[in-house]
Amino acid sequence: MKTYMCVICGFIYDEEQGYPQEGIAAGTKWEDVPPNWKCPECGAGKEDFEMVAI
Numbered sequence: 001m002k003t004y005m006c007v008i009c010g011f012i013y014d015e016e017q018g019y020p021q022e023g024i025a026a027g028t029k030w031e032d033v034p035p036n037w038k039c040p041e042c043g044a045g046k047e048d049f050e051m052v053a054i
Contacts, residue, residue, distance in 0.1 A: 013030065
């Protein structure tokens with residue numbers, strides 16, 4: 001499982017945890033997150049996220 005960080009605000013999306021608050025189940029890979037999904041902190045698009053090692 002990988003983690004992705006919003007380069008705008010630093011929000012972390014963790015594939016292992018998903019984002020159930022918005023219907024993204026735990027274990028959802030980044031490529032399976034809907035393309036129109038926005039960062040819940042700042043509203044940035046998926047293109048503003050980069051994979052990071054934590």
